[in-house]
Amino acid sequence: MRILGGVISAISEAAAQYNPEPPPPRTHYSNIEANESEEVRQFRRLFAQLAGDDMEVSATELMNILNKVVTRHPDLKTDGFGIDTCRSMVAVMDLSLFLTPSHQSDTTGKLGFEEFKYLWNNIKRWQAIYKQFDTDRSGTICSSELPGAFEAAGFHLNEHLYNMIIRRYSDESGNMDFDNFISCLVRLDAMFRAFKSLDKDGTGQIQVNIQEWLQLTMYS
Numbered sequence: 419m420r421i422l423g424g425v426i427s428a429i430s431e432a433a434a435q436y437n438p439e440p441p442p443p444r445t446h447y448s449n450i451e452a453n454e455s456e457e458v459r460q461f462r463r464l465f466a467q468l469a470g471d472d473m474e475v476s477a478t479e480l481m482n483i484l485n486k487v488v489t490r491h492p493d494l495k496t497d498g499f500g501i502d503t504c505r506s507m508v509a510v511m512d513l514s515l516f517l518t519p520s521h522q523s524d525t526t527g528k529l530g531f532e533e534f535k536y537l538w539n540n541i542k543r544w545q546a547i548y549k550q551f552d553t554d555r556s557g558t559i560c561s562s563e564l565p566g567a568f569e570a571a572g573f574h575l576n577e578h579l580y581n582m583i584i585r586r587y588s589d590e591s592g593n594m595d596f597d598n599f600i601s602c603l604v605r606l607d608a609m610f611r612a613f614k615s616l617d618k619d620g621t622g623q624i625q626v627n628i629q630e631w632l633q634l635t636m637y638s
Contacts, residue, residue, distance in 0.1 A: 474528035495557030510608030561592035
């Protein structure tokens with residue numbers, strides 16, 4: 419419980435400094451807005467090529483997409499995105515919807531167009547940050563480079579939480595490769611959004627019952 423309390427305290431301290439976008443609404447692919455920009459229309463065409471017949475992206479489809487992307491970037495050291503990692507990424511996007519009452523019925527275990535666009539845009543931004551803070555061009559981010567990279571992504575964490583992240587997502591030498599970096603940031607982003615959706619009064623503190631706690635921990 420001491421470790422758990424430390425994690426919640428660390429998230430509470432950092433939550434005030436992180437202002438994520440609200441969870442994207444789940445809209446069907448065919449619901450094209452009249453005022454969509456050309457950039458969004460181009461992304462919609464890309465989504466149509468990548469998604470399955472149901473016009474949603476499953477964990478397996480996400481894994482295939484991400485692994486195709488990283489093969490084009492030999493400067494990014496990675497073991498590839500595994501199915502468990504991608505299931506977790508899809509789950510935390512679903513989790514942020516579940517914790518928003520108006521979207522609780524929208525969780526499907528897959529990514530709709532808006533969710534995928536939100537995730538994809540974040541991954542592109544975080545990829546640029548990863549390259550920027552890989553100062554020794556090793557293809558990984560070492561523990562000394564990590565705080566700067568996370569702060570550039572909008573996460574101001576304390577030393578205790580950094581150490582926990584390094585133990586969870588880095589190798590024995592403290593180096594974090596690209597897929598672990600992305601997986602960690604996707605989870606951080608989702609957990610901060612979940613915290614803020616539960617912190618309705620903006621006090622930096624939340625109370626959860628056992629059912630909410632299990633949903634937070636087991637599905638993500």
